[in-house]
Amino acid sequence: MDDDPRLLDAMSALVESEGFDVLKALDGAEALRLARIQRPAIVVTDYMMPVMRGDALVSALAGEPGLADLPVVLCSAVAAPPGSLAVAAFLRKPFAAAQLLELLRQHTARN
Template identity: 40%
Template sequence: MATVLLADDDRQLLRAFQTVLETEGFRVLTASDGETAMAIVNAEHPDVVVTDYMMPKVDGVELCRRMRANRATAGIPVVVITAAFSVPRDGWSALLTKPVGIADLLSAIRSLLTGAPSIAAQKSRNA
């Protein structure tokens, strides 16, 4: 069973994504800010991190930078979710724009776990 860390300060969205991912068979960890997410990454080494771009304390891109700077977490794929038009390309593996469809989220996570390309990963290359 793959472990996914969801990091988002929108608790309603966090719960919705958590419910869907658990139904799909994933073990789900959650964080409501980037600082807490980094602590969980360091302790749990999830298989994939899904993070909102705009969060308190540490944003999603800074979370990616910190993960990439740590040898133990550098290889963990990261999906950044954003409502912004432009997000710095700094360490994330896939980029999804809000509103995020469940099918796109699942596709991105599964493709990162298997190494197969997904629509989300292809979109992120063009960002």
């Protein structure tokens, strides 16, 4: 998820072209709501978003019994994620599409 609709659409198209199903959200609160309805295999989120930031989303997912084990890939222009966040991976923006796809394959057991 990302709060930039153009980037969100581009990333979604890329991921879908590799055979992944995609749920899109423009903010963390919407992502949490969607995850509760249809549990995803992995969450990719930006750190800085309106309504609920990526770090708050990671914490909220960790507190949900049915979602606590979801791998989360956190993307951000910051140099490194806060040390207290339990994420499967961190991608510093800008990142190569191949990096994102490799992480998705790794954390969803798709090779």
